[in-house]
Ligand SMILES: Nc1nc2c(ncn2[C@@H]2O[C@H](COP(=O)(O)OP(=O)(O)OP(=O)(O)O)[C@@H](O)[C@H]2O)c(=O)[nH]1
């Protein structure tokens with residue numbers, strides 16, 4: 350049988366069993382023209398040898414699970430007993446005939462079941478993302494919703510889950526399609542002018558579509574300027590920076606609740622950037638510990654300081670840690686240390702960043718120090734005793750919520766607390782969308798410039814409006830995406 354004929358695909362849809370054991374249930378999914386034949390062959394003794402088919406009486410009603418033995422079609426051995434269910438095309442996830450088996454989740458069961466399916470000559474193992482790709486190809490969802498499926502499976506926090514689910518439901522796709530529809534309307538006007546140039550129009554058509562194009566331009570520019578969706582998908586990035594031995598790694602370990610970074614009395618211990626991913630009040634954050642900022646002759650430490658600076662510059666939020674005392678308990682001039690560190694980096698933001706005066710356990714109550722540093726608020730804590738850390742986390746949580754466009758506390762388990770945010774237009778979530786929107790914006794700018802003088806030929810404006818619409822169509826998958834599909838679905842894992 351040729352590979353093209355093996356177009357009924359199968360895969361384990363649930364997680365692989367780990368070394369410590371399997372889950373209670375494993376789900377194996379098949380999709381394609383002969384999924385129902387597979388169901389019969391895998392559950393009806395002797396059917397494979399007989400050459401039975403989907404018309405076999407053994408086929409259950411669609412969407413009704415039935416308890417069946419799961420057989421090896423080669424020799425009839427019962428591998429497991431579980432639920433079998435089918436979905437008839439087009440009313441299925443992929444739009445094709447789909448069959449699901451719910452078996453026991455142990456490794457031996459899964460291995461034997463997959464090997465049994467592989468013996469059916471018309472079945473092959475699915476590629477990563479192939480189920481969702483087929484769903485896209487059958488018009489079940491647009492590309493943004495397909496990407497939402499991958500994000501939903503990968504979501505680690507409540508806010509990420511909400512954003513991904515909204516995208517699966519098509520909110521982002523609808524926004525882009527509405528923009529595209531308004532471009533296509535403008536294009537239709539322009540084309541009418543091209544086709545019937547002698548009609549006496551009160552005003553140049555190119556000029557007449559300007560308000561619509563200008564409105565769209567500002568909506569897209571606003572959408573591009575909003576980084577909340579990407580921050581939520583990728584995690585808000587927090588950089589811990591400061592002079593050597595300030596206790597940066599100690600603070601990271603305390604927040605992470607594990608020994609992620611080496612702590613020692615030696616100044617210059619940390620060299621690489623150490624990232625820790627955390628769920629902060631339901632929001633995803635990545636906290637980076639970095640090398641202490643100082644001049645050094647050691648090329649490795651120099652590279653560490655370069656990386657620390659680079660991370661601090663690109664982070665969404667900076668925590669500048671300064672020590673209030675040295676290891677012998679001698680008070681240090683920490684305001685001066687803070688001043689130097691602030692002067693050494695260019696990207697400080699009083700809205701988000703904090704100066705953390707660490708080793709407060711060594712600091713007499715007598716030394717409150719200045720409250721603000723170049724407008725950046727400060728707080729004291731002790732990475733040794735943990736004093737002040739809950740306050741820090743509370744403040745970080747509120748700042749992260751604000752960065753993501755939520756009211757502080759919106760993620761608290763209150764009824765539909767985030768509903769306000771749900772009514773706002775969905776934000777941009779991916780670099781792929783950003784690139785296409787930037788192309789769209791550039792084409793719109795050209796169209797607006799060409800139509801500004803009022804005498805531009807409609808053809809000229811129409812061409813750029815067409816390009817702008819095309820750029821939007823590529824986001825949802827309406828136009829010219831064949832070349833993109835392999836890249837997009839490669840990011841999925843097998844079984845999705
Ligand atoms: N007393 C006291 N000591 C602390 C505190 N935080 C850190 N230390 C000590 O300060 C020393 C340096 O801590 P680190 O966490 O390695 O400091 P760092 O800023 O990561 O240092 P580098 O990576 O070398 O830049 C260690 O001996 C810690 O135990 C604190 O709150 N109080």
Ligand SMILES: [K+]
Pocket residue numbers: 593594612613614615616617618619
């Ligand atoms: K150190």
Ligand SMILES: [Mg+2]
Pocket residue numbers: 597598599610611612618619638639641
């Ligand atoms: Mg360190």
